Structure formats: C-alpha cells, structure tokens
Amino acid sequence: MRYQRPGLDLASHLLLAVGCGLFFLPVWLAFTASTHSMSDLYANVAPLWVGDAGLSNYARLIHDPVSGLGTDVLRLLANSMVMALGIAVGKIAISLLAAYAIVFFRFPLRRLCFWLIFITLMLPVEVRILPTYEVVADLHLLDSYPGLILPLIASATATFLLRQFYLTIPPELVEAARIDGAGPWRFLRDILLPLSKTNIAALFVIMFIYGWNQYLWPLLITTNADYLTVVVSLKRLLTTGDALVPWQDVTATAMLAMGPPVLVILLMQRYFVKGLVETEK
Amino acid sequence: MATLQLSALQKRYANGFVALHGVDLAVEDGELIVIVGPSGCGKSTLLRTLAGLESITSGELTINGRRVNELEPAERDIAMVFQNYALYPHMSVFDNMAYGLKNRGVPKDDIRRRVNATAELLDLGALLDRRPRQLSGGQRQRVAMGRAIVREPQVFLFDEPLSNLDAKLRVQMRLEIRRLQKRLKVTSVYVTHDQTEAMTLADRLVVMNAGRVEQCGTPMALYERPATRFVAGFIGSPAMNFLPVTVHGERLRLPDGGELTLAAGLEAGSALTLGVRPEHLVALDEGDATPEGGAVIQATVEMIEPLGADTLAYARMEGLDELLVVRLHGEHAAGEGSVLRLWLSPERSHLFGDDDRRIEAHRATPVTGSRG
Numbered sequence: 001m002r003y004q005r006p007g008l009d010l011a012s013h014l015l016l017a018v019g020c021g022l023f024f025l026p027v028w029l030a031f032t033a034s035t036h037s038m039s040d041l042y043a044n045v046a047p048l049w050v051g052d053a054g055l056s057n058y059a060r061l062i063h064d065p066v067s068g069l070g071t072d073v074l075r076l077l078a079n080s081m082v083m084a085l086g087i088a089v090g091k092i093a094i095s096l097l098a099a100y101a102i103v104f105f106r107f108p109l110r111r112l113c114f115w116l117i118f119i120t121l122m123l124p125v126e127v128r129i130l131p132t133y134e135v136v137a138d139l140h141l142l143d144s145y146p147g148l149i150l151p152l153i154a155s156a157t158a159t160f161l162l163r164q165f166y167l168t169i170p171p172e173l174v175e176a177a178r179i180d181g182a183g184p185w186r187f188l189r190d191i192l193l194p195l196s197k198t199n200i201a202a203l204f205v206i207m208f209i210y211g212w213n214q215y216l217w218p219l220l221i222t223t224n225a226d227y228l229t230v231v232v233s234l235k236r237l238l239t240t241g242d243a244l245v246p247w248q249d250v251t252a253t254a255m256l257a258m259g260p261p262v263l264v265i266l267l268m269q270r271y272f273v274k275g276l277v278e279t280e281k
Numbered sequence: 282m283a284t285l286q287l288s289a290l291q292k293r294y295a296n297g298f299v300a301l302h303g304v305d306l307a308v309e310d311g312e313l314i315v316i317v318g319p320s321g322c323g324k325s326t327l328l329r330t331l332a333g334l335e336s337i338t339s340g341e342l343t344i345n346g347r348r349v350n351e352l353e354p355a356e357r358d359i360a361m362v363f364q365n366y367a368l369y370p371h372m373s374v375f376d377n378m379a380y381g382l383k384n385r386g387v388p389k390d391d392i393r394r395r396v397n398a399t400a401e402l403l404d405l406g407a408l409l410d411r412r413p414r415q416l417s418g419g420q421r422q423r424v425a426m427g428r429a430i431v432r433e434p435q436v437f438l439f440d441e442p443l444s445n446l447d448a449k450l451r452v453q454m455r456l457e458i459r460r461l462q463k464r465l466k467v468t469s470v471y472v473t474h475d476q477t478e479a480m481t482l483a484d485r486l487v488v489m490n491a492g493r494v495e496q497c498g499t500p501m502a503l504y505e506r507p508a509t510r511f512v513a514g515f516i517g518s519p520a521m522n523f524l525p526v527t528v529h530g531e532r533l534r535l536p537d538g539g540e541l542t543l544a545a546g547l548e549a550g551s552a553l554t555l556g557v558r559p560e561h562l563v564a565l566d567e568g569d570a571t572p573e574g575g576a577v578i579q580a581t582v583e584m585i586e587p588l589g590a591d592t593l594a595y596a597r598m599e600g601l602d603e604l605l606v607v608r609l610h611g612e613h614a615a616g617e618g619s620v621l622r623l624w625l626s627p628e629r630s631h632l633f634g635d636d637d638r639r640i641e642a643h644r645a646t647p648v649t650g651s652r653g
C-alpha cells in the first residue's frame with residue numbers, strides 16, 4: 001500500500017534516517033578508530049573523524065604478522081573464507097540432496113529420516129561440542145580445514161526449507177519429466193536446481209554468514225595460527241595481558257572481517273531479489 | 282501406428298483402494314478413444330496406468346502387441362498432456378518442446394527442425410523464446426500439445442486438457458485437437474468429463490463408473506442404445522427421464538396409471554425402469570390425434586428454461602417424485618402452470634431391469650439414427 005501524503009513521506013524518511021544512523025554509528029566509530037595511531041587513541045576520547053594513520057594501519061595488518069596472533073590478517077581472512085564457503089556450499093549440497101530424497105523418493109522409514117533431521121535443529125554445535133571434539137580429535141582433524149568445516153556441514157534448517165519448497169512443485173511436473181525421459185539425476189539438474197535457484201541464493205547468504213561468524217568451534221579446535229579464523233582472532237587481539245589493547249588493530253581487523261559477508265550479501269542480493277520479483281512458478 | 286490392448290487391467294492403490302476393477306479395452310490404430318465418467322470413477326487412474334505413472338496391479342497392457350506393464354513411462358513411447366499443462370516454468374517454449382528429444386539423444390539439428398515444424402503446425406512460431414508464464418492459457422495449452430506432438434509418440438494421452446480454458450477457447454481447441462489427431466493419425470486416449478467434448482471428439486466413447494467400463498461404442502450407439510441405466514443417465518443432456526413401471530401381462534403400467542403396450546416376454550409383476558429422453562417426449566397440441574401405440578402422459582409445467590432454439594420444461598407427472606424434463610421447440614407456448622400432453626413412443630423409450638441392465642426384448646422396431 002502507498003499513501004500519497006507529503007507530510008507522512010517526510011516523517012517516515014526522517015525516522016528511516018535516524019534508524020540508519022543508529023545502526024551505522026558503531027561501524028563508523030570502529031572505522032575512525034582504525035585510522036588513528038595507538039598513542040592518538042589513548043590520548044583522546046573516541047575520535048569521531050578519520051585520522052591520518054589509516055593506510056599504514058591497514059598495510060601493516062595485511063603485510064606483517066600481527067603481534068599476539070603469529071600471522072597476518074590476510075591469512076585470517078583466507079581461513080575464514082575457506083571455512084565459510086565450505087560450510088555454505090556443503091550445507092546446501094547436503095540439504096539439497098536430503099530434501100530431494102525425502103520429497104521425491106519413496107523409501108522405508110522416510111518419515112523417520114525426516115524427523116531425525118528435524119530434531120537435529122535442537123542440537124546446535126554448542127550442545128554437542130564435547131563429543132564432536134572427541135570425534136574430530138580421533139580423526140586427527142584438529143587444526144585442519146576439514147576439522148573446521150565438517151562438523152558444521154549438516155543443516156536441518158536448509159533441509160527443512162528446501163523440503164517445503166519442493167513440496168510446492170506440482171507432481172505433474174515430475175511426471176512430465178519422467179515421460180520426457182529424465183531420470184532422477186537429470187530431473188535434479190535440469191528442473192529442480194534451476195527452479196530452486198533463488199532459494200539456494202538466499203540460503204547461501206544465510207549459511208555463509210553463519211559459517212563466517214563461527215566462534216566457539218574454531219576457537220576450540222585450532223591452536224595453530226595457520227588455521228586461525230578472523231572472528232576468533234578478534235578476541236585474541238583483546239587479550240593482551242598487562243599490555244595496552246591495540247584498538248587500532250582490533251577495529252581495523254573488525255572492519256576487514258566485515259568485508260566478505262557484506263560482499264556476499266551485495267552480490268547475492270541482486271540475484272535473489274531479481275528472482276523474487278519475476279517469480280518463476 | 283499403434284494399437285493398445287488392455288486386458289483385465291486392475292489397479293489397487295497402496296492404501297488398498299481398488300480404483301480399477303479389471304478394465305478390458307482394445308484401441309485400434311489411429312483411433313481417438315474418449316473416456317468419460319463421473320468424478321472419482323478412475324479415469325485419471327486408467328490414463329496414468331497407461332502412461333506408466335502408476336503401476337499395474339494385475340492384468341496386462343500391450344502396445345503394438347508388446348507387453349509394457351513393467352516399462353518406465355519414457356520407454357513406452359507415449360506422450361501425455363496434463364490438465365494443468367505441467368510446462369517447465371524455467372524453460373523457454375522451445376526448450377520445453379525440445380527437452381524430451383534432448384533426453385533421447387536426438388541430434389541438435391533434428392531437434393531444431395522438429396520443434397520448428399511442430400511450432401509451425403500449432404502456430405507457436407513467434408512464441409518459441411517465451412517462458413510459460415508469459416503465455417496465455419490457450420497458448421500454454423498449445424505448447425503442452427506441441428511437447429507431446431514433437432516426440433512423435435505411438436500414443437497420445439490427454440487428461441482433461443481443456444478444462445482450464447474458457448468456454449469459447451475450449452470449443453476452438455477441441456476442433457484443433459480433432460483436426461490434429463486426424464491429420465497425425467496417432468492413437469489417442471482422451472479423458473474428459475465434458476459431454477460435448479466426449480461426443481464430438483470420440484471415435485469411440487468409453488463410459489466408466491466406479492472403476493468399471495459400463496459401455497464402449499460410438500457416441501451415437503451409446504446415445505441410442507445405452508447398455509445400462511447408468512450410461513443412459515450419463516450420456517445426453519439434459520439427462521434421460523426415468524419412470525418406475527410394473528409389468529401387467531402384455532403391458533407396462535406407468536406411475537400415473539397409464540399403460541404402454543410392449544412385446545411379450547416380461548415376467549408379470551416385476552418392477553422395471555422406463556427411460557425416455559427429454560427430446561423424445563412429444564408434446565401434443567390441442568386436437569392432435571393420439572398416435573398409434575405408446576401412451577399419453579399428462580404433466581403440469583412447474584418451470585420453464587428457454588434456451589433459444591429449445592425450451593426445457595420441468596413438469597410434474599402424477600405418481601412420479603422427480604420432475605419430468607421435456608425438450609420443447611423454442612416457440613412452444615407452454616407457460617408455467619399449463620398442462621402438457623406428452624406422447625411416449627415405445628420405439629423411443631428404453632427399458633432397464635432391476636439390475637439396471639438394458640432389456641432389449643420388448644422392442645418391436647429398431648430405432649433409427651436421427652434425433653427426435
């Protein structure tokens with residue numbers, strides 16, 4: 001619904017601006033802090049405007065190993081990227097196939113399988129962290145990418161959402177494909193995947209951010225700086241013992257850590273908004 | 282190109298419900314068979330077992346003499362047109378038609394040529410790049426037909442393909458289907474619940490009821506000699522009037538006490554049903570002489586439905602619970618409350634036993650083909 005009243009328009013825009021400002025303020029403060037030198041930061045209250053140490057701060061973080069971490073931020077970002085991509089792609093691949101099996105195939109204990117998957121919704125990593133650690137340690141996967149990715153790769157949420165979507169596909173479509181000679185794999189590739197494009201794009205964004213933001217699990221299983229992720233490193237930068245906290249490093253790393261998720265959202269948003277506008281079904 | 286043979290075909294669904302109780306049917310090469318019947322009688326089930334979308338519980342299905350019970354739909358060389366078209370929403374019209382050919386490994390050039398030829402045939406040439414959602418209902422319907430035709434299958438199966446179209450388009454597509462089927466000479470089975478569609482399209486008509494074939498024959502044969510009371514009531518619109526009658530010697534006693542002479546051979550006292558179509562009740566004018574044979578019924582008109590060329594009169598006959606439906610000429614002056622004198626001709630009436638089967642014995646002269 002659209003109201004054509006100028007006063008209302010103005011008020012809502014004002015409200016919108018205030019809201020945006022409130023959300024943007026911390027990000028802005030972090031950004032300005034990341035552009036000052038350490039001595040600057042400790043001499044003054046939180047700066048509201050950019051300083052002159054920005055370039056050197058960022059260049060240092062990217063090129064040199066950060067003190068207290070033992071690796072540079074680029075490496076941290078790469079690690080996080082591998083983990084987040086692995087989790088997002090893995091989750092989607094697995095739940096796509098799981099939902100496909102549950103919706104389109106008749107096999108014994110089909111319902112049971114579905115409910116088993118569904119119940120795991122109530123078992124996030126934090127709940128099962130000790131046994132999972134035990135398993136991963138026994139498999140010698142501590143300090144490795146598979147160790148970071150595999151325990152997080154199954155997703156009841158994605159399976160459930162894709163199942164709900166598959167259920168809306170008219171059975172005649174499946175039958176028409178059968179008559180057209182499309183076997184199960186062909187049907188998946190030629191019909192189901194193209195039709196779930198927008199759902200997959202949306203899930204990818206959610207799952208990527210979920211993977212990127214993982215904290216507890218990577219913290220637990222990585223001791224080697226080569227596998228440290230950027231989100232975990234933030235906390236580690238803060239624990240300096242008696243020394244002063246290098247706020248310019250912390251905030252600059254935080255700014256860099258925000259980059260990839262924002263990028264993914266911007267890239268994917270185009271894709272799924274387009275899909276939502278021109279509905280395919 | 283293909284003959285189709287169904288022998289004692291039975292279908293029991295997983296939940297134990299028997300939807301087909303042994304269907305026998307032989308479809309000739311190039312014939313268009315129309316299956317009609319009330320909702321839930323198993324029409325779609327029958328079609329889907331032919332397509333291979335449902336398994337056959339028992340009995341045999343052969344195409345060109347080859348048993349196909351165990352074959353996958355794609356291996357049966359059939360094409361099906363669905364009621365909701367079931368076009369692939371993300372593919373262009375061209376790809377929709379080409380998909381089945383691609384899966385069969387037909388060379389690209391052949392696919393292009395065949396799809397273009399089919400598009401030409403169906404007047405779809407300008408739409409080949411469109412997505413289904415950019416098409417009107419009638420165009421979608423034609424694409425669905427095209428997808429079936431382009432495959433050059435042995436058998437076409439149609440499940441109520443026109444029921445999502447408006448009345449005018451339906452008539453147009455009906456003619457088009459008829460024209461295409463005659464031209465391509467592909468053996469076809471067509472399911473519908475629309476009487477007109479059934480009568481006009483069918484080479485032969487199959488009337489189904491509760492998972493059984495009630496009768497199979499040309500549309501006119503079914504109209505003129507319905508084998509059961511069910512077929513009599515189902516074919517023809519408005520439906521046939523049924524009067525309970527009892528046998529008294531040589532005669533049948535009508536509900537209002539009137540009598541009708543019929544050939545002998547009926548068991549005295551037995552309760553039968555006499556059927557007469559609305560168009561076969563002849564309204565006699567004042568002073569008309571009563572024709573030889575038959576009986577005259579008096580009925581009071583309770584309601585009139587003018588249809589233009591005809592007028593339907595719903596009239597109350599003594600001793601009958603339902604209203605008698607009579608088809609009168611459009612100019613007939615009958616008003617509500619007027620009394621009609623209706624002549625019931627023995628040649629034009631049908632007799633059914635208490636098992637609802639047709640009793641043929643009484644008929645003195647065979648009926649001729651024209652409508653009354």
Ligand SMILES: Nc1ncnc2c1ncn2[C@@H]1O[C@H](COP(=O)(O)OP(=O)(O)OP(=O)(O)O)[C@@H](O)[C@H]1O
Nearest residue numbers: 294296298300319320321322323324325326327474
């Ligand atoms: N999968 C199923 N499992 C159990 N019973 C079914 C199944 N599909 C259909 N039936 C039953 O089989 C009977 C025949 O169904 P069918 O769909 O063949 O009817 P129809 O003649 O096509 O009806 P309509 O004109 O409404 O399409 C119905 O009583 C229906 O309830």
Ligand SMILES: [Mg+2]
Nearest residue numbers: 324325326440
């Ligand atoms: Mg049906």
